[in-house]
Amino acid sequence: MLSVSGLDVSFRTMRGDVKAVSDVSFDLKRGEVLALVGESGSGKSVSTRAVMGIVRGNATINARRMELAGHDLLTADEEQKRKLRGRVISLVFQDALSALNPVLSIGDQLGELYRTHLGVSKKEARERSIELLRSVHLASADKRIDDYPHQFSGGMRQRILIASAIALKPEVLIADEPTTALDVTVQAQILDLLDELRDELGMAILLITHDLGVVARMAERVAVMYAGRLVETGSVDDIFRAPAHPYTAALMASAPRIETVEKLEPIKGSPPNLIAPPPGCAFNPRCTHLGELCTKVRPELVGDLPGRSRACHYPLVETAHVG
Amino acid sequence: MSAEPILEARGLSKTFRAGGAVFGKQFHAVKDVSLAVMPGETLAVVGESGCGKSTLARMLVGLETPDEGEILFRGAPIKRDRALRRQVQMVFQDPYLSLNPRRTVLDIVAEPLDVHGLAKGAARTARVEELLTAVGLDPAASSRFPHEFSGGQRQRIGIARALAAEPSVLVCDEPVSALDVSVQAQVVNLLIDLQKRLGIAIIFIAHDLAVVRAISHRVMVMYLGRAVEEGGADQVLVTPNHPYTVALRGSALEPDPARARLARGKATRGEPPNPVNPPPGCRFNPRCPRVTDECRKDEPQMKRHSDAAGVSGVACYHPVREAAELSA
Numbered sequence: 001m002l003s004v005s006g007l008d009v010s011f012r013t014m015r016g017d018v019k020a021v022s023d024v025s026f027d028l029k030r031g032e033v034l035a036l037v038g039e040s041g042s043g044k045s046v047s048t049r050a051v052m053g054i055v056r057g058n059a060t061i062n063a064r065r066m067e068l069a070g071h072d073l074l075t076a077d078e079e080q081k082r083k084l085r086g087r088v089i090s091l092v093f094q095d096a097l098s099a100l101n102p103v104l105s106i107g108d109q110l111g112e113l114y115r116t117h118l119g120v121s122k123k124e125a126r127e128r129s130i131e132l133l134r135s136v137h138l139a140s141a142d143k144r145i146d147d148y149p150h151q152f153s154g155g156m157r158q159r160i161l162i163a164s165a166i167a168l169k170p171e172v173l174i175a176d177e178p179t180t181a182l183d184v185t186v187q188a189q190i191l192d193l194l195d196e197l198r199d200e201l202g203m204a205i206l207l208i209t210h211d212l213g214v215v216a217r218m219a220e221r222v223a224v225m226y227a228g229r230l231v232e233t234g235s236v237d238d239i240f241r242a243p244a245h246p247y248t249a250a251l252m253a254s255a256p257r258i259e260t261v262e263k264l265e266p267i268k269g270s271p272p273n274l275i276a277p278p279p280g281c282a283f284n285p286r287c288t289h290l291g292e293l294c295t296k297v298r299p300e301l302v303g304d305l306p307g308r309s310r311a312c313h314y315p316l317v318e319t320a321h322v323g
Numbered sequence: 324m325s326a327e328p329i330l331e332a333r334g335l336s337k338t339f340r341a342g343g344a345v346f347g348k349q350f351h352a353v354k355d356v357s358l359a360v361m362p363g364e365t366l367a368v369v370g371e372s373g374c375g376k377s378t379l380a381r382m383l384v385g386l387e388t389p390d391e392g393e394i395l396f397r398g399a400p401i402k403r404d405r406a407l408r409r410q411v412q413m414v415f416q417d418p419y420l421s422l423n424p425r426r427t428v429l430d431i432v433a434e435p436l437d438v439h440g441l442a443k444g445a446a447r448t449a450r451v452e453e454l455l456t457a458v459g460l461d462p463a464a465s466s467r468f469p470h471e472f473s474g475g476q477r478q479r480i481g482i483a484r485a486l487a488a489e490p491s492v493l494v495c496d497e498p499v500s501a502l503d504v505s506v507q508a509q510v511v512n513l514l515i516d517l518q519k520r521l522g523i524a525i526i527f528i529a530h531d532l533a534v535v536r537a538i539s540h541r542v543m544v545m546y547l548g549r550a551v552e553e554g555g556a557d558q559v560l561v562t563p564n565h566p567y568t569v570a571l572r573g574s575a576l577e578p579d580p581a582r583a584r585l586a587r588g589k590a591t592r593g594e595p596p597n598p599v600n601p602p603p604g605c606r607f608n609p610r611c612p613r614v615t616d617e618c619r620k621d622e623p624q625m626k627r628h629s630d631a632a633g634v635s636g637v638a639c640y641h642p643v644r645e646a647a648e649l650s651a
Contacts, residue, residue: 039503039504039505040503153594154372155594156594183371183372183530183594183595184371184530184532184571184574184575185371185570185571185574185590185591185594185595186371186594187574188573188574188586188589188590188591189590189591189592191586191587191590192587192588192589192590195587195588210503210504211576212504212578213575213576213577213578213583214576215578216576216577216578216579216580216582216583216584217576217580217583217584217586217587236580237580240578240579240580250505251504251505252578254504254505254507254508255504255508255533255577255578256508256511256531256533256534256536256537257533257536257577257578257579258532258533258536258560258561258572258575258577259561259577261536261537261556263512263515264508264511264512264537265508266505266506266507266508266509266512267505267506267508270473270475270476270506
């Protein structure tokens with residue numbers, strides 16, 4: 001459905017070029033959920049915004065390939081991309097309050113989608129909007145269609161935002177931290193809704209998150225990012241069972257669990273400055289599994305097991321096999 | 324641990340007016356909440372947004388005045404006594420908003436020393452450097468400004484400031500929820516280490532059950548201004564007794580695919596209602612799978628029960644484990 005290869009995004013700043021994303025490649029297959037995981041500043045959001053063509057500021061975007069459902073995004077002009085957005089690919093943001101227009105009623109915002117993209121009448125757009133809100137289980141949709149965003153709770157706003165994203169039945173949904181701002185019991189409802197819509201519409205979901213619990217619950221495949229690069233990819237089951245990259249392993253060890261009380265293992269230090277990343281592997285100053293090559297040569301992303309790849313000179317999984 | 328609580332709250336209530344101070348509708352942000360924390364112990368207060376946990380924290384440190392109830396330090400009412408106030412310090416949630424951007428780290432951390440007249444001149448600087456070292460920062464950082472630090476480092480500065488007054492109790496309001504997981508673990512471990520070294524009691528306000536599990540000895544769960552369950556961390560988090568705690572536990576996702584996938588399709592219905600119009604009876608009744616007519620009439624009171632594992636309590640007519648079963 002969506003295939004990206006060799007994506008680079010850099011921002012020009014007063015202090016130098018920030019390489020926010022370097023050589024990122026991924027494929028999203030029809031109907032699957034791929035999670036892009038990383039901490040703040042890892043480049044996960046910027047990567048997907050580059051795909052959507054909505055990166056703000058003075059960014060330079062380069063890629064070897066960027067294809068969406070048979071359309072080449074690299075050669076498409078603005079008008080063609082505008083048509084793809086909404087119908088083929090769509091985005092759900094984290095903060096529903098700032099993603100919705102505060103001075104338009106929900107009915108007007110959703111209706112506008114149908115009127116501009118499908119050219120239907122005002123009356124039909126309204127009926128379709130009510131139908132749409134029902135499909136995301138918004139209670140008494142027909143009565144609340146004329147309400148404004150501030151009149152809804154956080155969970156309901158997220159439902160409305162998801163409704164606007166799926167209005168034109170896209171084939172790919174990018175969900176950027178869709179539940180981070182919500183309470184856990186409401187998060188559970190929104191994740192159930194995404195599962196349900198995925199089954200109904202057969203859409204593929206690219207899930208951007210920092211939360212390993214959400215990845216474990218939602219995704220089939222996962223791509224881990226650190227300092228703008230992919231460090232490990234593979235199936236959720238494989239990677240959670242035996243991470244190959246020391247960063248993935250460290251991230252999992254630092255996450256607290258409810259069933260067991262063990263001393264948490266934080267990752268020492270903090271993520272690198274992307275203007276002047278450390279030589280070799282960007283994770284080397286924080287890595288506990290350091291070898292001779294790590295500070296000299298940047299490891300490439302290579303596959304070592306079927307369906308898995310990692311960018312590490314001394315991966316943990318191989319070591320385990322030898323031992 | 325001594326038998327006397329270091330900090331105790333009895334029947335705290337706080338009302339606010341929603342939509343204007345005069346014509347707004349009055350509602351309870353916190354209603355009749357009691358708690359006690361022992362020296363060297365961590366009590367976590369858990370709940371979702373609007374449950375009153377932050378208002379409770381602000382009352383404990385004196386940033387809000389309770390409408391009803393009292394707060395006792397070693398058995399003595401705190402009220403306006405400055406020397407007692409000093410014993411209870413707060414660490415705030417957002418390390419970006421809680422540090423004055425125009426002051427150096429030295430002045431930020433030294434503020435409690437200045438306010439309470441604890442140290443001056445060279446002793447003041449030496450004490451700040453000692454505090455920075457205690458929280459894992461370079462003492463040379465004292466001449467820098469907050470914007471030069473990462474989120475985790477700023478939270479360390481906030482902790483150093485709270486420790487400057489030499490408190491016996493630290494009230495931490497969501498101290499790690501704005502931080503990345505790897506950094507969050509650093510701050511949680513720092514609080515655990517400081518507690519071991521200094522013997523301070525911690526009241527840890529949080530919404531993340533897994534973080535709470537890592538740090539707390541005892542847990543109190545709040546819903547819409549009320550305490551609904553309390554007890555040892557093991558008991559409350561692993562074998563919850565109140566249906567709301569069960570719902571929270573079921574929604575918490577862990578980095579374990581087999582376990583996390585069990586949560587699919589099992590979301591609890593509804594959302595926390597507006598505290599301005601709480602439902603009659605038990606406040607959780609519209610969302611509760613165990614609801615009966617009784618629950619819609621009268622609000623259940625906290626029933627405490629004491630055994631070898633300590634005191635536990637639940638405010639529910641139909642807890643998961645019935646009282647008979649508990650005392651058997």
